[in-house]
Amino acid sequence: MTDILIKNLPILVVLCPLMMSLFVVLISNAFISWILTLLTTVLTFILSILLFQEVQIQTYISYALGNWAPPLGIEYVIDKVSIIPIIIISSISLLSTIFSYKLMPFEVGQSSISKVYSLWLLAIAGLIGLVTTGDAFNLFVFLEISSLASVALVAMGAKKDKQALVAAYNYLVIGAVGATLYVIGVGLLYSITGTLNMEDLSNRLKEIDNNRALIAGFGFMITGIMVKAAVFPLHIWLPRAYSYAPSAVSVLLAATATKASLYILARILFSIFNISDDLIIITLNYVILPLSILAMFAGTIMAIYEKDIKRLLAHSSIAQIGYITLAFSIGSKASIAAGFIHMFNHALIKGGLFMAITSIGYYLQKRVTINNLSGLGRQMPITFFCFILCSLSLAGLPLTAGFISKLYLIKATISSEGIWIVFLILFSSALSLIYLWKMIEALWLHENIKKIIINENPYIYISLLIITFLNIYFGLDASLIVNSSEGAANTLMGFSK
Amino acid sequence: MIPIEYLILITVFPPLLVCATTPFLSGRTILRDLLGPIGGLVSSWGSIKLVQAVLDGEQPKLEFLQIAEGISIGFTVTPLGALFGLVASVLWIFAGIYSVGYMRGNKEKSQTRFSTFYALAVHAALCIAYAGDLLTLFIFYEILTFSTYPLVTHKQDELAQKAGRLYMSILFGSSVILLLPAIIWVWVITGSLEISQNGVLDGKIDPKYAPFLLMMFVFGIGKAALMPIHKWLPAAMVAPTPVSALLHAVAVVKAGVFTMLLVLTNVFGIEFLSKTGASFWLIGLASFTLLTTSVIAIYKDDIKARLAYSTISQLSYITLGGALASSLATQGAALHIVTHAAGKITLFFVAGAIYVGAKLSNISELNGQGKSMPLIFIAFFIGSLSIIGVPPMGGSWSKFFLMLGAAESGYFFVIAVFCVSTILNVYYLLEIPARAFFFKKEKEITAKVPLLITIPTLMTCFLTILLFFFIEPFQNLASLMVGK
Numbered sequence: 019m020t021d022i023l024i025k026n027l028p029i030l031v032v033l034c035p036l037m038m039s040l041f042v043v044l045i046s047n048a049f050i051s052w053i054l055t056l057l058t059t060v061l062t063f064i065l066s067i068l069l070f071q072e073v074q075i076q077t078y079i080s081y082a083l084g085n086w087a088p089p090l091g092i093e094y095v096i097d098k099v100s101i102i103p104i105i106i107i108s109s110i111s112l113l114s115t116i117f118s119y120k121l122m123p124f125e126v127g128q129s130s131i132s133k134v135y136s137l138w139l140l141a142i143a144g145l146i147g148l149v150t151t152g153d154a155f156n157l158f159v160f161l162e163i164s165s166l167a168s169v170a171l172v173a174m175g176a177k178k179d180k181q182a183l184v185a186a187y188n189y190l191v192i193g194a195v196g197a198t199l200y201v202i203g204v205g206l207l208y209s210i211t212g213t214l215n216m217e218d219l220s221n222r223l224k225e226i227d228n229n230r231a232l233i234a235g236f237g238f239m240i241t242g243i244m245v246k247a248a249v250f251p252l253h254i255w256l257p258r259a260y261s262y263a264p265s266a267v268s269v270l271l272a273a274t275a276t277k278a279s280l281y282i283l284a285r286i287l288f289s290i291f292n293i294s295d296d297l298i299i300i301t302l303n304y305v306i307l308p309l310s311i312l313a314m315f316a317g318t319i320m321a322i323y324e325k326d327i328k329r330l331l332a333h334s335s336i337a338q339i340g341y342i343t344l345a346f347s348i349g350s351k352a353s354i355a356a357g358f359i360h361m362f363n364h365a366l367i368k369g370g371l372f373m374a375i376t377s378i379g380y381y382l383q384k385r386v387t388i389n390n391l392s393g394l395g396r397q398m399p400i401t402f403f404c405f406i407l408c409s410l411s412l413a414g415l416p417l418t419a420g421f422i423s424k425l426y427l428i429k430a431t432i433s434s435e436g437i438w439i440v441f442l443i444l445f446s447s448a449l450s451l452i453y454l455w456k457m458i459e460a461l462w463l464h465e466n467i468k469k470i471i472i473n474e475n476p477y478i479y480i481s482l483l484i485i486t487f488l489n490i491y492f493g494l495d496a497s498l499i500v501n502s503s504e505g506a507a508n509t510l511m512g513f514s515k
Numbered sequence: 516m517i518p519i520e521y522l523i524l525i526t527v528f529p530p531l532l533v534c535a536t537t538p539f540l541s542g543r544t545i546l547r548d549l550l551g552p553i554g555g556l557v558s559s560w561g562s563i564k565l566v567q568a569v570l571d572g573e574q575p576k577l578e579f580l581q582i583a584e585g586i587s588i589g590f591t592v593t594p595l596g597a598l599f600g601l602v603a604s605v606l607w608i609f610a611g612i613y614s615v616g617y618m619r620g621n622k623e624k625s626q627t628r629f630s631t632f633y634a635l636a637v638h639a640a641l642c643i644a645y646a647g648d649l650l651t652l653f654i655f656y657e658i659l660t661f662s663t664y665p666l667v668t669h670k671q672d673e674l675a676q677k678a679g680r681l682y683m684s685i686l687f688g689s690s691v692i693l694l695l696p697a698i699i700w701v702w703v704i705t706g707s708l709e710i711s712q713n714g715v716l717d718g719k720i721d722p723k724y725a726p727f728l729l730m731m732f733v734f735g736i737g738k739a740a741l742m743p744i745h746k747w748l749p750a751a752m753v754a755p756t757p758v759s760a761l762l763h764a765v766a767v768v769k770a771g772v773f774t775m776l777l778v779l780t781n782v783f784g785i786e787f788l789s790k791t792g793a794s795f796w797l798i799g800l801a802s803f804t805l806l807t808t809s810v811i812a813i814y815k816d817d818i819k820a821r822l823a824y825s826t827i828s829q830l831s832y833i834t835l836g837g838a839l840a841s842s843l844a845t846q847g848a849a850l851h852i853v854t855h856a857a858g859k860i861t862l863f864f865v866a867g868a869i870y871v872g873a874k875l876s877n878i879s880e881l882n883g884q885g886k887s888m889p890l891i892f893i894a895f896f897i898g899s900l901s902i903i904g905v906p907p908m909g910g911s912w913s914k915f916f917l918m919l920g921a922a923e924s925g926y927f928f929v930i931a932v933f934c935v936s937t938i939l940n941v942y943y944l945l946e947i948p949a950r951a952f953f954f955k956k957e958k959e960i961t962a963k964v965p966l967l968i969t970i971p972t973l974m975t976c977f978l979t980i981l982l983f984f985f986i987e988p989f990q991n992l993a994s995l996m997v998g999k
Contacts, residue, residue, distance in 0.1 A: 451692075494588075
């Protein structure tokens, strides 16, 4: 029994939300559809935990779809690398499903709940599929599934604010361009190697000298994925999409969507292609490194001048994605591990911050800007407390998960590149204190003019409390994350050799 | 017999317990006000036992958890830490009694909130003293900053808010932007943050970079109030006087110079510093701060402002002692933590007593008031003599060692700096008792100083004299610290 289960885990973890999404759409009762969604995410989470345990033992689980042996058939691969985004996606989707219980009916209307949850599960299935698949073309399919579902989810915000439609349209067009670029790249690589399986691709690419098709294919793939991962300056879809989407969707997308794409980026850079290759070295040093540094500063500075809080957090995400890509661009084992550590921690941090801010928006019944935060901290002590802890984590103060990210990022940077990058990292994270302080000051120190009475709702703050607790827990005992990220980096670097 | 590891907890936890229970006792003011001094007694007992243990050559150690490789949260009692812990806990008893007298005498609002954060600040200071790891130190350093913020802004008027903002932005900003990165830097090159006996950087860091790392530490430790990051200390004087006395003459600023000494002796190491001259610039900066702020103090008419500048100047003595990188100067610096604390807390107690008793806060108004409050002004006189360094007051020992250290290290101009500063000390401190006793009285004031203020003031005053005769255990600790 268990053997069969374990053998089929890689496909189950994708199928479970995918199938349920088709089922949920048929249910008209809002509550039942929420319960089913919750059960599905719980199940997905359990499956991904099982996978995590299994990967620790076997290190590599492969599943051949339809029993067509790879490289001919489609292969699903779980190894120490892909398990990290799977854990992120499944845990965040579980938490944000709990979080959405009160907010979703309020924001999208009782009648369209089941449609929303169907899309919700579809997006989750797409994201998990994206990181599970070992096939470059199948990846494109999941990329499209997840983006189309997310676009529709963002558009659901239109009931509250019509701007959401514009945001969704932007997201759709830019996302489609990104996906197209990616698939062109895949096509070019297929034309010279004749395979779509990533491992096979990697093996065959070693035998081919640099030719134009290869360089062009690589360029297309990377650019396409960078659009999806919102790497500066290809991030323009992100602030709008995050800020006009329904609250729970913002949480889900902010914490997971770009992470999956960043994982793909790492896969392409380090496992399909070879790190010692000139092409990759040039890309890392002259494209990704400068862009990451620009992202760190541009995102932070935009956040400092932003008044709308959801947008502010979205800008800050761009800066944080900059840290992750910066870690990748250094290209040492330690730095890639640091990138994965921050990927995980940033999901926790941004998830928490978005939850706090959107629940403030729910209590206020309007868009949250810096001005109408005045003095609310005292009205909602729990939300405020969690918000402060997550902010401290974002700023990278000790005892929080963010500190661990900063620590390993700096360690990796110092030991390979020049000290100047470290100073840039420190400087931009010092700048991030400005916008965090701005929010905390407004929440706590400013006078509350309107004297609104707010009763905090346990359905809303329970997941916020959990995610905040995780921020602290992984700041106190980082061994789990650090070890699995180092395992991921080792696998990733070993793959290409 | 209690295992010595638990002595750390016995010392560190009373203030935390006081902090946790005080909010529930806002109705029972007597019980609430008793908690502080009782906690102080328990903590002091623990810290005295710890000093004995350290003098016996033991090193009590307690580790709670390991965060990452080479980074853990835990306590280790070093000789310097034992010294600072003793100072903070013993003076908490007196400051605890005093603050009751002051807050009641002055009819301050929100006394419960005040006592809560006061105890929390003491807890943080004690944890800094016994921190076994640079990260633990950093965490409690921040807790100290945050817990004193409500105390500084206690009056909740615009002036207090403004001062509070300056206070936070300098202390919190400097520590996050410079101190934390400096600590991470140490971790990256040595792989550990544990506080060890001698320096850890020798051979690990290119001597070329050492002054920069030191600079990050020095300007990151805003609590040591070196120029140009000293502005927060005069600003913090808007707080009620018990805060200025215990926190801004003892706990907070001493936590700053304690961290500074720890960095100089236990991270860089005296030998490494004297070998590479990495701290040469710091000698110059500390001397400059020392003299400049003494001069500024002369021009301050507000008693607390004058004492604040005097504190900045005295803190620079300690930093200077560490920067000289000679074993005698470092011992002098460690002793100065003790003697200056006893002296300065007395002076602040007096400033508060004058304010509560006669509602006076400017020096120019004190003419001839000595006869209405003789004991208070005598206490001030004795405290001043200790700060100036006249025997038989405790302050003379630390100055003596600092001067010897300056001679040992070969920086003879530092001796001149000390001499000039002593003259300035005489000028700006003795002006106050001189005005009170020898000037003609300008206006008639009925001064009534509560007993709960007079008693602790006289006790700390007596302490400065006692320190002259019983300096030996402190001196032993200081020599243990430099490994002798």
